Amino acid sequence: MTLALTLRQHLGQNAGKDPLRLAVASAVDALATACIDIADLIGRGALAGITGQAQGRNADGDLQKDLDVRADELIRQALKSVPFAALASEEAEAPEIRDMTAPICIAFDPLDGSSNIDSNMTIGTIFSIVVTPLEGQAAFTRPGTTQLAAGFAVYGPQTSLVLTLGDGVDIFTLDRDDKTYKAVRRRVQIPVDTAEYAINASNHRHWEQPVRDFIAECLAGVDGPRSKDFNMRWIGSLVAEAYRILARGGVFLYPADAREGYTDGRLRLVYEAHPMAFIVEQAGGAASTGRERILELAPRTIHQRVPLIMGSIEKVRRVELLHTDPNAASKTAPLFGRRGLFQV
Structure with missing residues (x-):
């Protein structure tokens, strides 16, 4: 052996x-x-x-x-x-x-x-x-x-x-x-087509609309624009979430939200977001704030906080599109737009 x-x-x-x-x-x-x-x-x-x-x-x-x-x-x-x-x-x-x-x-x-x-x-x-x-x-x-x-x-x-x-x-x-x-x-690659997402859903009411739109697409399952059923995971440990993504794919979201102390995100850029983004990209995935690539951000302070969305590249890109194009949610499938029949 x-x-x-x-x-x-x-x-x-x-x-x-x-x-x-x-x-x-x-x-x-x-x-x-x-x-x-x-x-x-x-x-x-x-x-x-x-x-x-x-x-x-x-x-x-x-x-x-x-x-x-x-x-x-x-x-x-x-x-x-x-x-x-x-x-x-x-x-x-x-x-x-x-x-x-x-x-x-x-x-x-x-x-x-x-x-x-x-x-x-x-x-x-x-x-x-x-x-x-x-x-x-x-x-x-x-x-x-x-x-x-x-x-x-x-x-x-x-x-x-x-x-x-x-x-x-x-x-x-x-x-x-x-x-x-x-x-x-060796040479780990993040699976591309995995139907899992991780987010703390208890904060739904505080999220920005693009994050709500993405989660609504996942919740709609096979009847929605993603055309598949998703499972939600949330461990509350960044390392555990990242390890699962490396093993099984999917996407992790810790977005900014409207709560005091969370408007710029919560994870630290220097200690958490930068190293995780480097690892995820090296494994064929993507890491973003929703609007910017994490690895392109330069810290202003060593304790600066940022939103972090990372995982399978297709899912991260979808979240980015929802942030940058206000009409992206309704473009996918009219029935699932923000004013649609199946609004969540």
Whole structure:
């Protein structure tokens, strides 16, 4: 039987002797190691003193759980030996500047989906690696197209690491026996024609009309303009939603809405939307705000929030069309327009 490619072998093959790629490989390896420690901590839960209870709020005003803090500490510890120029965490108010002559900058969300801790559901870690900007430029202020690598760990039935180094997407699963990540899927492509969508439908009354129109098309099923029945999913964990899309296709929507604090979207551009968009595009999908390509956005601040619509390219493009063309809903099928017989 052929032995599975390990993460370190993959990183070594990609890096060769190139100094920039070697720096990226060093960072990914350190992040992946930290994720093993985080997975162990999550697995022990209350036995390790993890309660899932809020301990205050982070720099951006979100509730901060005990595991958020521990995960942030574990990642920072793992990165101590990695040469980086700047480090940005969702849990910190400002970036940590170390050595601006170093080749890379690293941004990370130490624990995505922490609201799921106390219900024992899937959570994860997200990271993004970019080249250090030119002298005089601030770190983490350039478009997502400048990313060198991005990935996320999923802490579920298996601990898996999804990774792109800018040349496709690969998935590695942690072998708990020897603490080694081993390749389980190479060059992942998002299935195109999957009838699933993920959105928090309880916020329907707050959505913009284009989002309502798209969901109405899905709800209409085989009798509607999509001519198929759809299933709705919602886990409340970005990493879990993204992993499902990579495995089964579909579309994920976390749009802006009319609620206070949500008018510019809710997910962070630097820590969440940029790395997820890079991964999804590398797997043949698309990621958008509904009006703009996520990877073309340049952050104004490290905690900037954006809407995120990602997944199978045809579905994302349909949502974009509904945003940019007010008549697109009625153009598909008159009976299902906003004033039609089957208005939802």
